[in-house]
Amino acid sequence: MTPRLNVHFIHVKPPNLPAGQKAIPLLMVHGWPGSFYEFYGIIPLLTEPGKHGLDPNFTFEVICPSIPGYGFSEAPHKKGLDAIAAGRIFYKLMLRLGFSEFYLHGGDWGSLITTTMSQMKPESVKGLHLNVVFLGKGGFKVLISLILGRYLPWLVGMTREDVKLIYPYFEKNVYAVLRESGYLHIQATKPDTVGSSLNDSPAGLAAYILEKFSTWTNPDYRALEDGGLDRKYSLDDLLTNVMIYWVSGSITSSMRFCKENLSHESRFGLVARTPVYVPTGIAAFPHELMHNPKIWVKERHKNIVNYNYMPRGGHFAAFEEPELLARDIQNFVSKVEKNAK
Template sequence: MWSQLLDNGRSAFSYHWPHSLLLPAAVGLGGALMYWRLHGQKIKSIELGEGWWGPGEKPHTHGEDTSVRPFTIEASADDIEDLHRRLDGTRFFPPLEDSKFHYGFNSKQLKTVISYWRNEFDWNKQVKILNKYPHFKTTIEGLEVHFIHVKPLHLTPGQKVHPLLMVHGWPGSFYEFYRILPLLTEPGNYGLDPNIVFEVICPSIPGYGFSEAPSKKGFSAFAAARIFYKLMLRFGFNEFYLQGGDWGSRITGLLSQMKPESVKGLHLNFMILPNGGLGRLISLLIGPYAPWLVGLTREDVKRLYPYMEKNVFRILQETGYLHIQATKPDTIGSALNDSPAGLAAYILEKFSTWTDNSFRDLEDGGLDRKFSLDDLLTNVMIYWITGSIASSMRFYKEYFTRGYNSTPDTKIGVYVPTGIAAFPCEMAHAPRVWAKQKFRNIVSFSYMPRGGHFAAFEEPELLGRDIQNFVSKVEKM
């Protein structure tokens, strides 16, 4: 998921001219989006396109079933029996002395996790928690798309409700948002602004969890963005807000470029940026000595430098998975789909070092610092019982098959109002001045005091407040 960071590393050693050297004067006067709206001009957008991802040919005899059907997650006794049998047969290997999480998931700690999963974890209980929000499925482009739809329960007369689409990433799921959903839909009960209330839709990306996996090659973030746009239209939402991290940021960003007239605002806690070219190189070289000359703040300098250590080397340490999944995902997928212990190690390792890089120095990977084992294993179970790990990893293959800098979205910017929450323990830091190269109408940019990659799961209150703050600013524009 970290291709833009690799681009940053490459740009430090090579020269590439940026796509655009001048921004419209309207950017500095209040945002290009508002300027073009006021002057009746159309913002550049990328084509919405069309697709069919179900098995076989697209049927021409009748239209697609557009009904929205209630869905309930069920705990199957057969699934649990099969899981326990496989866990009982786990083959462990001896751990290295004092290896902690430097070699990946500590095999000693894995025994603890597997023991808990086998003997204490209650899937039936977790299924009840999963089902506390309404689940649905609907057919879009030949795929059964799963989502949860959460509405506020208590509204004052005439109170405005903002539709919000929240999209997860890998190796997460819709369950990442369970901690933040009550804060967004019932904010007054949790100390947040009671006047900014959301109606939230959280879909599962096709190929993830309970959304059907595409049967054909080529299902990319473009297709996911289009499908989620169609999903919002099925509820009559012609205008809505977007929020995403990881793949969710890529998908929501593309949707903002496909249908800018429908997106009231885009909030991100992770960014995929184009190659910064010569400007990025100059910024990196001058930044430590005269940051104000290149638009960097003191906090930017603190998070960026030493650049090789905090960004390039860390990316190299953390992206082995990316190269595998971007080339031959089905190979590793075969192993992970067969072994629950392997699947847990593969996924939970990311919830360790992506939450905080310093957790690699802990014997238990710091997993209990921000999460409970019940929460972590519930996310793993969503992949396990649906057999979706291989199809989820194919998303990387589709991304790198096309190559980021050759896709149509790189030819234009994102002009919808954008809010960015920069969490300090994210894989790498992208300053506002770099983000402006792609996101031309940044309304808010927040240096979050703590938190890492899984923001909604780790710090729901911080993220919830930042989303509210961003929407409040947009509504006043």
């Protein structure tokens, strides 16, 4: 018998859709250490855009699931639930909700999950919108563009914005990743060890999670006494996200998802190397952990419709800058729909 998992999701339909207009189905997937709650601020902008000064012609029906093992979605009972498995689960969810075609948005692990869905079921995915891009191995082209890009960006397809976000390379990429990736090594190898500690201490859990909402929002916040947490978020919103992990006891199972995707037996490399052909939109936020220029992204995403440099914001785009992200999603879908016609 096929094992079943109870999957939690929120499903918001437009409350006042004009006669004759159809809502556009949009699946939005979170990452770690976020949750479905990251999308609470952006959902009204997408489901009632006219009420919030956005284009009412692009009104969405939004579905936000919790990744299995996160929050109120049941944790897997055996090994092997990685981004590919999560993508299959969410595809079945969309079919059961009555959607044979839909748009996708993802950040963090949500980016990887929605990308795998686009690879597996391109006939169902009308468009893929991301604020984080996972690339495969850099290769010779990336190396050459890194060497020449600082002084001759136009020669290797880089823009001035790319140069500003990438260089000095070691400071903004190598050292930045070393500073921020300690958690990744732990969770990819021994998630249960640290998970047991965090499940036993609400203060410890809050510290572990909120530190990411500080440094991943803006690396400059690292130097502030309070981590700059209230510059982009309310404490109520931050603690709500922490409480979703605390009341569900899901921090350990959420970290196991990292191990499943990054262990030596994982399929992460295969996913990262496989081309994506569905229409793709990229929102490049300036304080994202690593910046990937369009010229690099095109090596994998073969049908880029939109690539926008966002004026502000970091890793938790929907949580930090819901209006900026909502407008970019609308702009992307507008172009895809126009091209389809």
